[in-house]
Amino acid sequence: MIPAHPAPIQISPRQATPRWQQLWRDAVRDPVELLGLLGLEELASRVSPAAAAQFALRVPRGFVARMRHGDANDPLLRQVLPLDDEERVVPGFGLDAVGDSAARAGAGVIRKYRGRALLVATGSCGINCRYCFRRHFPYAEETAARGQWAETLAIIAADDAIDEIILSGGDPLSLADGKLAELTDALKRIPHVRRLRIHTRLPVVLPERVDDGLIAWLRDLPWPVTVVIHANHANEFDGDVDAALMRLRDAGCLLLNQAVLLKGVNDSVDALTDLCERGHRAGVLPYYLHQLDRVSGAAHFEVGDDDALALHRDLAARLSGYLVPKLVREVAGDPGKRPLV
Numbered sequence: 001m002i003p004a005h006p007a008p009i010q011i012s013p014r015q016a017t018p019r020w021q022q023l024w025r026d027a028v029r030d031p032v033e034l035l036g037l038l039g040l041e042e043l044a045s046r047v048s049p050a051a052a053a054q055f056a057l058r059v060p061r062g063f064v065a066r067m068r069h070g071d072a073n074d075p076l077l078r079q080v081l082p083l084d085d086e087e088r089v090v091p092g093f094g095l096d097a098v099g100d101s102a103a104r105a106g107a108g109v110i111r112k113y114r115g116r117a118l119l120v121a122t123g124s125c126g127i128n129c130r131y132c133f134r135r136h137f138p139y140a141e142e143t144a145a146r147g148q149w150a151e152t153l154a155i156i157a158a159d160d161a162i163d164e165i166i167l168s169g170g171d172p173l174s175l176a177d178g179k180l181a182e183l184t185d186a187l188k189r190i191p192h193v194r195r196l197r198i199h200t201r202l203p204v205v206l207p208e209r210v211d212d213g214l215i216a217w218l219r220d221l222p223w224p225v226t227v228v229i230h231a232n233h234a235n236e237f238d239g240d241v242d243a244a245l246m247r248l249r250d251a252g253c254l255l256l257n258q259a260v261l262l263k264g265v266n267d268s269v270d271a272l273t274d275l276c277e278r279g280h281r282a283g284v285l286p287y288y289l290h291q292l293d294r295v296s297g298a299a300h301f302e303v304g305d306d307d308a309l310a311l312h313r314d315l316a317a318r319l320s321g322y323l324v325p326k327l328v329r330e331v332a333g334d335p336g337k338r339p340l341v
Contacts, residue, residue: 020208024126024174027060031082034059038077039070051086051297055135058128063205066235075233075265079129083300086130090299095136097293099332106155108144113336116164117156119144121172121183127205131260131301133293133330134170145175149183157190164195173202177213184221196223199258201230204237207244218251226254228287232266234278242282249283256287259325261308262301269314276315276323286325291340293330305340312341 028034031047034057059080068074105111110118121144123137144152156162165187172180187193202209218225227248231237245255257279259266266272276286289312292302303311312327328337 018211018213020206020211023060023062023206023208027058027126028064029057031057034064034077034081037064038067038074040072040077043072043081046083048082048084048086051082051084051130055082055128055130055132055297057082058125060126060206062207062240063127063236066238068235073264075271076235078264079131079232079262080127082130085300086297088299089296093294093296093299095296096332097133097295098330100134100137102332104142106151107146108142109152109155115161116166117159117162118166118168119152119172119183120169121145121167122170122175124174125169125171126174126202126209129201131262131292131295131298133295135295135297143170145179145183149186152183153186153190156187156193160192163192164197165193166197166199168199171200171202172198173200173209173214177217181217181220184217188222194223195226196221197226197228199228199230203227203229203244203248204231204241207240210244210247215247215251218248218253224254225252226256228256228258229284230259231257231275231279231284232259232262233271234274237278237282245282245284255284257284257325258288258290259286260290260292260301261303261311261327262292263303264301267303267307267311269311269318272311272315273318276319276325280323286323288337289325289327291327291329309340 028037031052032044035041035043035047057080063076067076071077099112100110103110103112105117108120110120112118120137120142123143128135156165184196187196229245249255259275261267266275272289279286291305291308292298294302308327312324316324326337327340329340331338
């Protein structure tokens with residue numbers, strides 16, 4: 001393990017920039033620097049400048065510190081390093097793998113499933129995962145926060161069948177607390193909204209985001225709040241992540257984890273068992289294990305359905321039922337996630 005990048009000088013409470021934003025800005029963005037930090041300079045020949053230009057590297061230094069020094073096959077490194085494998089053109093892989101464009105209900109609003117409205121709250125993420133199904137998403141035009149959420153709120157208010165709001169992105173927790181409060185203060189005035197769900201990777205990759213301001217915002221919400229984190233490997237958890245997740249639980253949030261089955265990352269029963277058990281020790285229940293969304297640039301991560309089903313059977317034989325995530329695939333046009341089991 002490499003040492004974490006030195007923490008920036010602490011700022012006074014009067015200064016406007018929270019510590020998590022300082023760390024966000026200090027993320028590693030250069031593949032050559034990342035490989036140098038890990039003692040893996042020999043991998044530079046496999047880095048794809050084209051892939052990095054199309055979908056830039058971004059990884060917080062605290063997450064880099066959890067990678068194994070000198071290990072070219074480290075499962076955390078594999079998730080973020082732009083390799084020449086991404087340049088392969090593979091039939092069946094496209095720009096809109098899950099049909100977001102067809103489900104668009106307005107700027108940044110996606111309606112796929114009954115009773116739920118998903119808001120693409122922002123295009124920003126704390127980390128850029130190479131398998132991201134929205135890596136080609138037109139965030140510049142399709143962000144719900146544009147115009148102080150006006151179009152988003154009008155869509156939700158006009159449809160009393162919507163009782164659950166899902167904040168997604170990008171990562172919704174990349175928004176400042178004030179911006180999040182701007183949305184939820186308005187949602188409080190819509191009587192048919194009864195639940196809030198937040199899909200976020202930040203408590204895992206940048207646990208400093210779970211600060212006093214975020215907790216105060218969560219405690220002020222009138223609805224049951226479910227936070228769905230995203231971790232694919234047990235090594236993504238450490239003491240700082242555990243502490244952040246505990247704060248979220250103490251604020252009344254239900255914590256679930258969704259993972260993606262990824263070749264070379266977690267495609268073994270041992271890795272999946274460790275992930276489910278480690279997450280549970282941190283207070284998180286397994287929710288979904290997704291088959292890869294077939295987005296261009298990610299084909300090298302795909303695990304075949306037969307292998308996925310065999311892994312899931314072996315996982316179910318090892319673990320208590322509540323620790324076994326549902327194996328699913330998202331199919332454009334389906335009324336819900338499609339179970340594979």
